[in-house]
Amino acid sequence: MSTAASKKLFIKTWGCQMNVYDSGRMADILAPLGYALTDSAEGADMVILNTCHIREKATEKVFSDLGRLRPLKEAKAGAAKAEDEPMIVAVAGCVAQAEGEEIARRAPWVDLVFGPQTYHQLPEMVARAHRQAGRPLVNTDFPVESKFDHLPGEAGTQGASAFLSVQEGCDKFCTFCVVPYTRGAEYSRDAAGILAEARRLTATGAREITLLGQNVNAFHGEGPDGSVWGLARLIRALAEIDGLERIRYTTSHPRDMDDDLIAAHRDVPQLMPFLHLPVQSGSDRILAAMNRKHDGDTYRRVIDRLRAARPDLALSSDFIVGFPGETDRDFADTLKLVTEIGFAQAYSFKYSARPGTPAAALDDQLPEAAKDDRLQALQQLLWAQQGAFNQGMVGRVIPVLLDRPGRRPGQLQGRSPWMQSVHLQAPAHLLGTIQPVRIIDAKQLSLTGTADLVAPDLVAPHLVSEEAA
Ligand code: SAH
Ligand code: SF4
Ligand code: F3S
Numbered sequence: 193m194s195t196a197a198s199k200k201l202f203i204k205t206w207g208c209q210m211n212v213y214d215s216g217r218m219a220d221i222l223a224p225l226g227y228a229l230t231d232s233a234e235g236a237d238m239v240i241l242n243t244c245h246i247r248e249k250a251t252e253k254v255f256s257d258l259g260r261l262r263p264l265k266e267a268k269a270g271a272a273k274a275e276d277e278p279m280i281v282a283v284a285g286c287v288a289q290a291e292g293e294e295i296a297r298r299a300p301w302v303d304l305v306f307g308p309q310t311y312h313q314l315p316e317m318v319a320r321a322h323r324q325a326g327r328p329l330v331n332t333d334f335p336v337e338s339k340f341d342h343l344p345g346e347a348g349t350q351g352a353s354a355f356l357s358v359q360e361g362c363d364k365f366c367t368f369c370v371v372p373y374t375r376g377a378e379y380s381r382d383a384a385g386i387l388a389e390a391r392r393l394t395a396t397g398a399r400e401i402t403l404l405g406q407n408v409n410a411f412h413g414e415g416p417d418g419s420v421w422g423l424a425r426l427i428r429a430l431a432e433i434d435g436l437e438r439i440r441y442t443t444s445h446p447r448d449m450d451d452d453l454i455a456a457h458r459d460v461p462q463l464m465p466f467l468h469l470p471v472q473s474g475s476d477r478i479l480a481a482m483n484r485k486h487d488g489d490t491y492r493r494v495i496d497r498l499r500a501a502r503p504d505l506a507l508s509s510d511f512i513v514g515f516p517g518e519t520d521r522d523f524a525d526t527l528k529l530v531t532e533i534g535f536a537q538a539y540s541f542k543y544s545a546r547p548g549t550p551a552a553a554l555d556d557q558l559p560e561a562a563k564d565d566r567l568q569a570l571q572q573l574l575w576a577q578q579g580a581f582n583q584g585m586v587g588r589v590i591p592v593l594l595d596r597p598g599r600r601p602g603q604l605q606g607r608s609p610w611m612q613s614v615h616l617q618a619p620a621h622l623l624g625t626i627q628p629v630r631i632i633d634a635k636q637l638s639l640t641g642t643a644d645l646v647a648p649d650l651v652a653p654h655l656v657s658e659e660a661a
Contacts, residue, residue: 206253207242282321475525614631
């Protein structure tokens with residue numbers, strides 16, 4: 193028994209939800225080798241930095257973290273007893289994929305560098321890293337076999353809200369974006385594997401599942417009957433799973449919002465009325481230069497149809513300001529689109545030139561100061577829309593999935609159907625359940641509610657957790 197769960201694994205995750213999912217799966221793969229998660233790099237037997245390459249800052253943060261890990265690794269080696277193995281430092285994710293050799297050169301104390309499509313090979317990689325200490329092992333292949341066919345079922349219990357990767361990679365090649373290079377070509381898992389994973393997640397406590405993919409609505413997986421299923425078909429099948437009360441999906445591309453998926457927003461009550469649909473810009477000229485394959489009006493029409501299908505649908509989006517050649521007028525078109533549509537929340541970024549992408553080679557790059565001004569103006573508008581959206585909840589009674597303990601004793605936190613964070617006083621045994629909550633206050637980023645509507649008989653006994661007792 194001495195080896196079981198005797199090693200400490202620390203994983204730090206940057207980037208998108210896909211990376212969060214991948215980190216969870218890496219922990220699952222390493223568990224049978226005796227690794228259990230810990231919350232600090234200090235004293236860990238293995239540290240994995242699961243990285244993001246989307247903007248420049250993300251990459252630099254990885255190198256500065258690696259700098260901090262070096263003395264920890266040396267300290268552990270210095271203190272090692274004869275039977276101890278040295279600390280393994282690994283870089284995973286999209287920076288690893290894009291800059292594997294550069295990492296090996298700049299940080300030669302790293303043991304392992306592996307991309308998003310090879311982490312199912314972790315047991316072999318760890319064994320090899322122990323054997324060949326001294327030079328980083330770099331594995332940035334895109335293997336022919338899919339990692340999904342080689343992952344174990346998740347270990348242990350599950351939070352009320354779970355992620356499930358259904359699609360990976362991207363063939364869209366927006367001119368600013370590294371994802372098609374770091375994650376590779378578009379690939380959909382088969383539906384049977386996804387449904388099995390969803391059933392396992394639900395059986396171990398998940399009430400909400402968010403389907404993940406870089407281009408999740410381009411999903412076209414093989415169905416159990418051999419036909420090709422789109423995302424809508426998959427969602428309808430997931431909605432049949434007992435106990436799965438909420439379904440979400442992210443991130444979508446406006447071009448892949450097909451009729452069937454729009455209809456699913458009308459027909460499937462479990463599909464939550466919140467959609468993250470990145471538009472990037474409101475200027476047709478810039479959208480064309482970005483190779484987004486849609487213009488502003490196409491986006492507006494998709495939103496109109498979605499809202500007709502599900503009138504309470506709230507929207508979120510991503511924006512890039514300061515793309516090469518963006519004029520004041522182009523930027524004004526972005527503000528106009530935001531004003532017309534109205535977003536419940538959104539992410540906005542300054543354009544960051546990424547090595548190897550077509551937009552990085554354009555000459556008309558904007559000065560940093562212009563990007564700063566535009567970002568501030570856009571964020572101010574989006575901020576006001578978000579505040580107003582949250583304010584509109586005050587006085588309403590809404591269903592909240594209580595998925596986390598609160599910061600103070602006696603508190604729980606949860607999510608509204610529209611992805612708002614909700615704080616309330618509530619007994620711990622309600623954790624993992626959906627409860628009606630009256631919203632009494634709204635802040636910029638969260639809502640406060642009262643659980644005085646919570647009736648004890650709404651609580652299913654099997655959901656009462658041991659800790660709560
Ligand atoms: N697949 C998704 C999002 C991928 S990346 C989509 O199609 O939209 C998440 C967000 O990061 C993007 O929507 C974009 O707004 C932003 N982003 C990507 N590359 C960027 C870059 N080079 N500079 C600034 N923001 C970028
Ligand atoms: Fe990147 Fe565009 Fe693909 Fe999204 S659709 S991942 S922004 S290339
Ligand atoms: Fe970042 Fe890779 Fe996700 S670049 S956003 S971690 S797909």
